[in-house]
Amino acid sequence: MKEWQTFVRKFSDMKEGKRELFIKDLAEGPRKYDTTHVIAKVSRKKTAVKNPDKLWLRSESGIRYPEPWYISIEKELPEYVEGKPWTSVFDALDVAERQHSKSK
Amino acid sequence: MSYKSHRDFFEVLDKEGELARVKKEVNWDVEVGAIGRKVYESSGPCLLFEKIKDYPAGFRISNGTTGTWPRVALAMNLPKNTSVRDIYATYEKRLEKKIPPVTVGNAKAPCKENIMLDDKVDLYRFPAPMIHEGDGGRYIGTWDAVICKDLETGWQNWGMYRFMVHTKNWLTGWPQSTSQFAFIFNRSYRPLNKPMPVAVVLGADPMSHIIATAPIKPFEDEAACVGSFRGKPVDLVKCETSDLYVPAHAEIVIEGEVMPDRIAPDGPFGEYPGYRSGTMSNGIAVKVNAVTYRNDPILTMIALGTPPDDSSIAASLSAAVAMKKGLLRHGVPVTDVYVPPEGVTHLIIVGVKKGGAEIAKKVLDYFTLRRIMTNKHIVVDEDVDVFNMGEVLHAFATRCHPGRGIFYEHYEGRSNSLTPFYSPEERSKLKGVSVVFDSTWPPEWPPEIVPVKASYKTIYSAETQAYVEKNWKSYGITKK
Numbered sequence: 316m317k318e319w320q321t322f323v324r325k326f327s328d329m330k331e332g333k334r335e336l337f338i339k340d341l342a343e344g345p346r347k348y349d350t351t352h353v354i355a356k357v358s359r360k361k362t363a364v365k366n367p368d369k370l371w372l373r374s375e376s377g378i379r380y381p382e383p384w385y386i387s388i389e390k391e392l393p394e395y396v397e398g399k400p401w402t403s404v405f406d407a408l409d410v411a412e413r414q415h416s417k418s419k
Numbered sequence: 420m421s422y423k424s425h426r427d428f429f430e431v432l433d434k435e436g437e438l439a440r441v442k443k444e445v446n447w448d449v450e451v452g453a454i455g456r457k458v459y460e461s462s463g464p465c466l467l468f469e470k471i472k473d474y475p476a477g478f479r480i481s482n483g484t485t486g487t488w489p490r491v492a493l494a495m496n497l498p499k500n501t502s503v504r505d506i507y508a509t510y511e512k513r514l515e516k517k518i519p520p521v522t523v524g525n526a527k528a529p530c531k532e533n534i535m536l537d538d539k540v541d542l543y544r545f546p547a548p549m550i551h552e553g554d555g556g557r558y559i560g561t562w563d564a565v566i567c568k569d570l571e572t573g574w575q576n577w578g579m580y581r582f583m584v585h586t587k588n589w590l591t592g593w594p595q596s597t598s599q600f601a602f603i604f605n606r607s608y609r610p611l612n613k614p615m616p617v618a619v620v621l622g623a624d625p626m627s628h629i630i631a632t633a634p635i636k637p638f639e640d641e642a643a644c645v646g647s648f649r650g651k652p653v654d655l656v657k658c659e660t661s662d663l664y665v666p667a668h669a670e671i672v673i674e675g676e677v678m679p680d681r682i683a684p685d686g687p688f689g690e691y692p693g694y695r696s697g698t699m700s701n702g703i704a705v706k707v708n709a710v711t712y713r714n715d716p717i718l719t720m721i722a723l724g725t726p727p728d729d730s731s732i733a734a735s736l737s738a739a740v741a742m743k744k745g746l747l748r749h750g751v752p753v754t755d756v757y758v759p760p761e762g763v764t765h766l767i768i769v770g771v772k773k774g775g776a777e778i779a780k781k782v783l784d785y786f787t788l789r790r791i792m793t794n795k796h797i798v799v800d801e802d803v804d805v806f807n808m809g810e811v812l813h814a815f816a817t818r819c820h821p822g823r824g825i826f827y828e829h830y831e832g833r834s835n836s837l838t839p840f841y842s843p844e845e846r847s848k849l850k851g852v853s854v855v856f857d858s859t860w861p862p863e864w865p866p867e868i869v870p871v872k873a874s875y876k877t878i879y880s881a882e883t884q885a886y887v888e889k890n891w892k893s894y895g896i897t898k899k
Contacts, residue, residue: 322555322684322699324843337684339556345473346543347448348556350585350683375697377553377687394589395681395704400604401596404684404700 452550455722477715518646528667593702614676616661622670633737774859
C-alpha cells in the first residue's frame with residue numbers, strides 16, 4: 316500500500332469524501348516528497364475507498380495525526396491551483412472544489 | 420585575501436579548524452538536518468557532508484558556513500577572535516563604500532559548468548534536504564541569495580527567502596508579503612499579470628549571503644556592497660533564461676518565474692525565530708526553467724531553528740547596523756544598537772546618549788513606521804555596554820519603571836507573521852504590537868539624585884581604583 320502525506324491547518328479541517336488536495340509521495344528514494352495535485356476520495360475508514368493508499372495528515376505546525384486516513388486518487392491535476400501570490404492555497408482549493416462540483 | 424566562492428572560503432575554514440568533513444554516507448532525509456542542528460547547538464564547526472544517500476559522488480551539502488561569530492569574522496577577512504563590537508564596526512565602515520560588480524561571460528563562470536534547460540530540468544537531481552521532521556517539504560533554498568529585478572529602474576534586488584522543492588520543475592517559497600521581493604513583484608509584475616523572473620543562488624561567496632540577509636534600502640545594489648567587503652568587484656554572469664545577473668562562482672543557480680496567477684503549498688518550516696509555527700500555503704509558486712551548476716556542486720543548507728545559527732548571527736549583524744543608521748536619521752541619539760542572536764531579531768537593544776520617555780517613544784516610532792520585523796526594544800543609557808547582555812538585563816531590571824517606562828504601538832498589515840506568539844488571526848491580518856522598555860534614567864532628574872551604579876568602575880574614584888591597582892599584588896589575591 317502506497318503512502319502519501321498532506322497538510323491541513325487543523326486536523327478538523329479534513330473532511331471525508333471527494334477532495335481536491337496536494338499530496339506528497341512518501342516512497343523512499345530521491346523523489347520522496349514529490350507533490351501531486353489530485354482529486355481523490357478520502358476517508359478515515361480503509362473500507363470506504365477502493366484500492367486505498369494510506370494518507371497521513373500533518374497540521375500547520377507539522378504535527379502528524381497519529382492514525383492514517385485512506386485515499387484513492389481519481390484524477391491528477393496540474394502542479395498548481397489558480398490563485399494570486401500570497402493568498403491561501405487552502406482557499407483556492409476550496410474554490411476549485413466548488414467549481415468541480417458545479418460542473419458535474 | 421578575498422573569497423570568490425563558497426569553496427575558497429572552505430579552504431580557510433579548513434585551515435582555521437572551523438570545518439568538519441563528514442565522509443560517512445548520510446541521508447538527505449532528516450539526518451543531515453539533525454546533525455546540523457546538533458552541531459549548531461554546541462557551537463560546533465561548519466559541516467561539509469561529502470556522501471549523500473541516493474546521490475552520485477561529488478554532490479555535497481554544507482551547513483553553518485558563517486554560523487558563529489568567529490566564522491563571520493573570517494568571512495570578513497578579520498582574525499577569528501575579533502570581538503562582536505569590532506565585527507559590527509568593521510561591517511558598518513565597509514558598507515559605506517561600494518564597489519560595483521563586473522560581468523563575465525559563461526566561459527569564466529564556473530556556475531555554467533553544467534546547464535539543465537526546460538524539459539531537462541529536474542530538481543530531484545540535487546540532494547535537497549528534508550531539514551526537520553514534519554516540514555512541508557525539501558527546502559533547497561535556506562542559505563540562498565534570491566535575485567529579482569524591478570522593471571522600471573532595472574534595480575536587481577538580493578534577498579534571502581525560503582524555497583521548497585514542489586515537483587521536479589516547480590518551487591514554492593515564502594518571501595514575506597512585506598519583503599522587498601514582494602515590493603518588486605507588486606510594483607512591476609502584478610499590474611501586468613506577468614511572471615517575474617527570479618534566480619535562487621546557492622553557494623556564493625560568504626558575504627553575498629550575509630548581504631542578502633541585510634535590510635539594504637530599496638534601489639541600492641547589494642552586489643556593490645559585497646564588492647566593498649571583498650575589496651574587489653563581484654563577478655556576475657547573465658542567467659540563461661532571463662536578464663538577471665548572478666554570482667559567477669556560485670555552486671547552483673535555479674532560474675525560474677514567479678507565477679502571477681498560480682500558487683501551490685509551501686511550508687510549514689522550522690524557521691529563524693526557532694519554531695515551526697503556522698506559516699504555510701500562503702506564498703508563491705515558481706516554474707523552474709533552468710538550473711546551472713558547478714561540477715561536484717555543494718548545496719548550502721542551514722538547519723534553521725533555535726539560535727544561534729547562520730540566520731540569527733547574520734541578522735544580528737546586518738540588521739543592527741541598518742537600525743543604527745535609521746535611528747540616527749530619525750533623530751535618536753544612538754550610541755550603539757545590538758541585536759542579540761538569542762533574540763532572533765524580536766529583541767533589540769538600543770544605547771542612547773540621552774534617554775527618557777520622549778526618546779524611548781521615538782525609538783518605538785522608528786521601529787513601527789514601515790514593515791515591522793521586531794517587537795521588543797530595550798533602550799539603555801550609554802554607560803551600559805549594549806553588547807553585554809548581563810549589563811543590559813541589569814539596566815532593564817533596575818531602571819525600567821513598570822508604570823511609566825513601557826510604551827506600546829499596535830498596527831495592522833505590517834507585522835512579522837513568523838512571530839510565534841501571534842494568534843492565527845493576528846498572523847493572517849499581519850496585526851501586531853511592539854513595545855519599548857525605557858531603561859534609562861529620566862533626563863529631568865538632577866544629576867545629584869541619579870542613582871550611582873555600585874560597580875568597581877563607577878562607585879569608586881579614579882584615585883581609589885589606582886591605589887587598589889597599584890597594591891593589587893600585595894593583597895595576595897591570585898585571580899585579578
